[in-house]
Amino acid sequence: MATNPPSTPLYRRLALQLQERIDAGAYPAGARLPSEPELSAEFGVNRLTVRQAVAELERAAVVEIRRGVGTFVRPPAVRISIAVDPRSQRVDLGSVHAALPDAAGGASGGHGEDGEFVVGAPPVTGSAEDAEAARQLGRTTAELSRVDSVIRHAGRPQAACSYWVPYRPLPAELVRPGHPGNLVPALARATGVELEYDWRAFGAVGADLADAELLGVPPGTALLVREGVSCTPDGTPALYVRRRIDGSRARFVLRFRES
Amino acid sequence: MATNPPSTPLYRRLALQLQERIDAGAYPAGARLPSEPELSAEFGVNRLTVRQAVAELERAAVVEIRRGVGTFVRPPAVRISIAVDPRSQRVDLGSVHAALPDAAGGASGGHGEDGEFVVGAPPVTGSAEDAEAARQLGRTTAELSRVDSVIRHAGRPQAACSYWVPYRPLPAELVRPGHPGNLVPALARATGVELEYDWRAFGAVGADLADAELLGVPPGTALLVREGVSCTPDGTPALYVRRRIDGSRARFVLRFRES
DNA sequence: TAGTGGTCTAGACCACTAT
DNA sequence: TAGTGGTCTAGACCACTAG
Numbered sequence: 414m415a416t417n418p419p420s421t422p423l424y425r426r427l428a429l430q431l432q433e434r435i436d437a438g439a440y441p442a443g444a445r446l447p448s449e450p451e452l453s454a455e456f457g458v459n460r461l462t463v464r465q466a467v468a469e470l471e472r473a474a475v476v477e478i479r480r481g482v483g484t485f486v487r488p489p490a491v492r493i494s495i496a497v498d499p500r501s502q503r504v505d506l507g508s509v510h511a512a513l514p515d516a517a518g519g520a521s522g523g524h525g526e527d528g529e530f531v532v533g534a535p536p537v538t539g540s541a542e543d544a545e546a547a548r549q550l551g552r553t554t555a556e557l558s559r560v561d562s563v564i565r566h567a568g569r570p571q572a573a574c575s576y577w578v579p580y581r582p583l584p585a586e587l588v589r590p591g592h593p594g595n596l597v598p599a600l601a602r603a604t605g606v607e608l609e610y611d612w613r614a615f616g617a618v619g620a621d622l623a624d625a626e627l628l629g630v631p632p633g634t635a636l637l638v639r640e641g642v643s644c645t646p647d648g649t650p651a652l653y654v655r656r657r658i659d660g661s662r663a664r665f666v667l668r669f670r671e672s
Numbered sequence: 673m674a675t676n677p678p679s680t681p682l683y684r685r686l687a688l689q690l691q692e693r694i695d696a697g698a699y700p701a702g703a704r705l706p707s708e709p710e711l712s713a714e715f716g717v718n719r720l721t722v723r724q725a726v727a728e729l730e731r732a733a734v735v736e737i738r739r740g741v742g743t744f745v746r747p748p749a750v751r752i753s754i755a756v757d758p759r760s761q762r763v764d765l766g767s768v769h770a771a772l773p774d775a776a777g778g779a780s781g782g783h784g785e786d787g788e789f790v791v792g793a794p795p796v797t798g799s800a801e802d803a804e805a806a807r808q809l810g811r812t813t814a815e816l817s818r819v820d821s822v823i824r825h826a827g828r829p830q831a832a833c834s835y836w837v838p839y840r841p842l843p844a845e846l847v848r849p850g851h852p853g854n855l856v857p858a859l860a861r862a863t864g865v866e867l868e869y870d871w872r873a874f875g876a877v878g879a880d881l882a883d884a885e886l887l888g889v890p891p892g893t894a895l896l897v898r899e900g901v902s903c904t905p906d907g908t909p910a911l912y913v914r915r916r917i918d919g920s921r922a923r924f925v926l927r928f929r930e931s
Numbered sequence: 932t933a934g935t936g937g938t939c940t941a942g943a944c945c946a947c948t949a950t
Numbered sequence: 951t952a953g954t955g956g957t958c959t960a961g962a963c964c965a966c967t968a969g
Contacts, residue, residue: 460940473892611928617897617917619733637896721957738967739936739937740935740937
């Protein structure tokens with residue numbers, strides 16, 4: 414890179430230069446960046462340094478790396494907007510199910526693979542997630558059942574979901590890997606309770622290795638987390654749910670004005 | 673690592689092994705992991721491979737790397753809960769300002785540095801963010817002013833904020849790097865309008881290089897994004913705001929039940 | 932000063948995608 | 951097959967933190 418390190422590491426200066434080129438339109442949206450050996454030669458740095466720079470841009474969702482093909486400038490994010498009615502209290506509105514059909518997906522899609530699919534019913538152990546669920550439901554982990562699922566749409570996994578209920582055992586057919594449709598109503602039926610919102614929270618977290626695998630994204634990808642407790646009409650906590658959604662593909666919207 | 677690659681790369685298998693040890697309590701929360709040379713020797717792999725594994729765990733918020741000190745298992749996330757009243761329509765509720773005083777920060781804190789600080793008023797160009805703001809406000813970029821700020825608390829930057837208003841120029845003192853307190857009311861006063869929510873959305877994104885710098889986190893860190901439009905009582909869009917908050921430090925909560 | 936993580940290089944080989 | 955990105959090694963030097 415010619416100049417001396419002004420304390421900023423080489424790979425970051427390289428990333429900034431590439432970012433500048435993209436912002437300036439030298440590499441427009443959809444365009445392929447020069448290959449790693451080409452960048453390596455142009456800037457006079459090792460290929461690994463190039464990779465480190467490009468990896469940062471990928472994590473910032475600036476470029477998309479396609480193995481065996483090249484690295485491409487991402488077009489402006491097109492994200493599914495999932496409506497959350499701030500006033501509605503019943504049922505699990507704002508769910509990914511409700512929103513996905515309206516998705517303005519660029520790629521065609523059209524598979525028989527859409528829907529929610531159980532991926533397993535892991536035992537509730539003392540893991541951090543399980544402990545949190547127990548705390549939220551005011552139970553011990555021994556009283557809880559857990560179901561994990563994936564919601565697929567347009568041929569891609571879009572959301573990873575985990576549900577905890579203070580009820581066990583769950584019916585075998587509900588828990589068998591397959592596609593029982595929307596899990597929240599199914600769980601409500603199975604446990605014999607009516608569900609309404611208690612609270613929901615939005616957070617962000619880097620994908621851990623398991624979620625990365627489930628969602629088909631690199632570990633560390635920014636995920637939007639929507640978690641919360643639903644309860645029976647008398648206020649008894651009856652469901653803790655935690656959904657992880659690829660942040661570059663979806664967002665939740667609250668509208669405050671009529672019309 | 674002894675065995676042959678079962679198609680899963682070495683560094684990921686290493687990451688999984690470390691994750692297992694952490695889950696099993698071999699490295700409890702707060703404990704220091706073996707140093708990179710130690711892990712390198714123990715598993716018989718190159719130090720760079722170790723680093724790649726540990727870097728994944730860091731991005732998944734499993735460990736925290738402290739330069740010159742070591743790598744430590746992160747304790748269960750303690751995140752600020754920022755309340756969003758789903759029914760309230762006036763003012764900028766759910767703001768970071770309102771929530772920060774209640775923060776259950778483990779570290780002491782107690783600095784005179786808390787508050788919102790203007791970091792600049794960059795010209796509104798054709799950047800992707802500026803274009804989005806113009807679209808949301810129904811204006812051209814030439815009509816907009818922009819202010820960027822950082823909200824600091826407990827000695828740390830907690831949120832990066834950008835505001836766009838269809839009004840220019842803004843008063844110089846509002847835009848001068850410093851600490852004008854809460855910017856939303858200040859902007860409302862400066863532009864002479866009353867603000868109420870139109871909509872707010874929650875998303876997640878990896879920190880780009882600029883936000884990483886502002887927030888003091890590694891690029892690619894999962895950020896919680898809260899964006900939206902506020903308008904005048906007659907429905908004219910008057911403010912587009914976009915806040916980025918370190919996802920491991922905060923979340924937004926909507927409560928649906930009274931009490 | 933000793934030990935930790937951070938950066939960078941050179942070179943090798945592999946896996947995937949397109950043609 | 952040729953070209954792309956993915957993984958891994960060996961070794962060097964630097965920057966930061968603690969005692």
